[in-house]
Amino acid sequence: MYSGKSFWRRGRIVVLLPSLALYCLAQQSSAPDQEAPVTTLRTTTRLVVPDVVVTDKKGKPVRNLSRQDFTILEDGAPQTIATFEPPDQHAPAAVEEAHQNIGARKSSGQTSSAITSSALTILVLDELDTRILDQAYARGEIQKFLRAHGLQLPQPTAVMALEEKKLELLHDYTSDDGALETALRRHPAELPFRLMTGEGVVGASERLADALEALREIAAANSHFAGRKNVIWLGPGFPSLNYMITQPSDKARLLEWVRERSDLMWQGRLSVYTVDPRGLEVVHENIGGILSAGGFAAPPDSTTAELVFERVAPQTGGRVFRGLNDLDAQIASSMEDGGSFYALSYYPSNRDWNGKFRRIRMVMKDPELVARTRNGYYGFPDLPPTFHELDRLLSRAVINPLSYHALDVQARAKITGSQPRTARFTVDLDSAGLRWQVMPNGKHRCEVTVVAAGFSSKGRLVTHTVKELEVIMDDKKYTEQMNNRKPMEIALAAEFPLAVVRARVVARDSSNGNIGTADLTAEGEQFR
Numbered sequence: 001m002y003s004g005k006s007f008w009r010r011g012r013i014v015v016l017l018p019s020l021a022l023y024c025l026a027q028q029s030s031a032p033d034q035e036a037p038v039t040t041l042r043t044t045t046r047l048v049v050p051d052v053v054v055t056d057k058k059g060k061p062v063r064n065l066s067r068q069d070f071t072i073l074e075d076g077a078p079q080t081i082a083t084f085e086p087p088d089q090h091a092p093a094a095v096e097e098a099h100q101n102i103g104a105r106k107s108s109g110q111t112s113s114a115i116t117s118s119a120l121t122i123l124v125l126d127e128l129d130t131r132i133l134d135q136a137y138a139r140g141e142i143q144k145f146l147r148a149h150g151l152q153l154p155q156p157t158a159v160m161a162l163e164e165k166k167l168e169l170l171h172d173y174t175s176d177d178g179a180l181e182t183a184l185r186r187h188p189a190e191l192p193f194r195l196m197t198g199e200g201v202v203g204a205s206e207r208l209a210d211a212l213e214a215l216r217e218i219a220a221a222n223s224h225f226a227g228r229k230n231v232i233w234l235g236p237g238f239p240s241l242n243y244m245i246t247q248p249s250d251k252a253r254l255l256e257w258v259r260e261r262s263d264l265m266w267q268g269r270l271s272v273y274t275v276d277p278r279g280l281e282v283v284h285e286n287i288g289g290i291l292s293a294g295g296f297a298a299p300p301d302s303t304t305a306e307l308v309f310e311r312v313a314p315q316t317g318g319r320v321f322r323g324l325n326d327l328d329a330q331i332a333s334s335m336e337d338g339g340s341f342y343a344l345s346y347y348p349s350n351r352d353w354n355g356k357f358r359r360i361r362m363v364m365k366d367p368e369l370v371a372r373t374r375n376g377y378y379g380f381p382d383l384p385p386t387f388h389e390l391d392r393l394l395s396r397a398v399i400n401p402l403s404y405h406a407l408d409v410q411a412r413a414k415i416t417g418s419q420p421r422t423a424r425f426t427v428d429l430d431s432a433g434l435r436w437q438v439m440p441n442g443k444h445r446c447e448v449t450v451v452a453a454g455f456s457s458k459g460r461l462v463t464h465t466v467k468e469l470e471v472i473m474d475d476k477k478y479t480e481q482m483n484n485r486k487p488m489e490i491a492l493a494a495e496f497p498l499a500v501v502r503a504r505v506v507a508r509d510s511s512n513g514n515i516g517t518a519d520l521t522a523e524g525e526q527f528r
């Protein structure tokens with residue numbers, strides 16, 4: 001599994017901008033490193049924002065509660081609610097179709113007093129751990145669900161597939177159910193060879209690790225969206241990873257691995273809904289002799305030490321659906337449930353940021369109501385990310401199959417020559433989305449890193465080129481740039497071997513780590 005090791009050296013090119021065009025040479029081009037030790041992303045935990053879904057006796061969401069109906073407990077201690085926002089007051093999710101103009105998008109926080117955005121939905125078809133007949137049934141039920149909503153879905157929705165070797169984005173966020181159905185129909189079915197041949201604890205553990213890696217990729221690509229992301233996972237989700245049988249030398253690394261993914265899921269505000277396509281024929285598997293109540297987000301259970309993927313759902317504030325045949329109704333229920341969240345926040349009374357896991361529990365004034373939220377977080381100190389951590393995030397964005405939207409990026413390329421080929425990229429970057437600093441002389445400054453990467457037909461990273469810029473504008477040009485929302489144009493050249501059939505351009509604001517991506521294929525008009 002690729003761990004995101006940084007694969008470039010640090011340097012800088014200073015560009016003074018009397019005009020909008022940027023021209024400079026790429027710093028470095030090389031093949032990627034493959035391995036790196038796992039580190040933990042230190043996220044801000046001073047203000048804790050748990051998303052809460054409240055249901056009645058029948059499991060239906062309750063949307064008309066007030067602040068006084070909730071009590072938050074952290075490690076058993078009551079907390080003071082700082083902000084409260086009911087489901088009908090969230091701002092619209094700030095996602096748009098990829099083909100829209102780069103200057104058209106506006107941040108939801110600029111025009112709304114809402115403290116968070118409405119929910120996003122991510123449908124994941126698990127082809128890694130689902131029998132082929134169950135896969136076919138799940139695909140049909142997804143299509144049935146999409147057709148039942150007319151022309152528009154209630155929430156922006158993306159469709160993905162976890163395949164034998166990778167997570168694939170079939171269609172990015174859209175409310176157009178027809179576009180999602182078309183993308184799903186064009187996706188070829190795949191036999192789950194690893195499920196068929198990988199028996200026992202080892203095979204199950206490897207598949208669980210890939211499932212959790214997929215969640216990490218989803219969290220990393222979506223962490224900048226302010227609202228809740230509901231991952232509706234269509235698959236059994238039962239394989240387990242036993243911590244107790246792990247070699248002693250690997251235990252510390254495993255715990256760090258769990259913490260990192262927990263942090264990313266916390267930061268990304270992911271809630272998981274597991275929908276089992278096996279329906280009424282479900283047989284509870286008992287891999288390694290244990291089915292545990294332990295979990296992923298929390299440390300491994302001290303008794304069984306089982307990390308069970310099925311437990312991800314309730315521990316992230318989601319739900320588990322199994323033993324039913326109407327998957328389309330379960331998908332609809334998951335979407336309704338996940339979109340009915342209350343956004344609460346509090347400043348923890350415990351100021352000892354020692355990195356230990358802190359458990360959150362929501363108590364309702366009405367004891368007949370049930371509140372679900374994420375089970376907790378790791379209390380790391382409020383430290384800015386290091387250069388190393390920022391570079392790791394950038395390298396992960398290069399190989400992550402999902403799109404990043406924190407920055408608006410558009411790119412086009414022309415291929416010249418035969419051997420070696422040269423790809424000349426023109427990258428349009430929304431300068432209003434960058435963090436600008438005012439220098440002592442009154443000029444405005446930002447730092448940007450751009451990566452152009454080439455991939456083979458099998459998805460292998462073949463080559464990459466990195467360009468780092470320090471951009472400086474005088475006050476007049478800066479004001480003109482912001483008022484007219486003109487894109488910042490960056491030129492980049494890279495050698496692309498004949499094996500390259502797909503390119504990804506990644507742009508990062510080097511001061512805050514915000515990332516945007518643009519993907520180009522040989523068949524597209526932007527890559528020729």
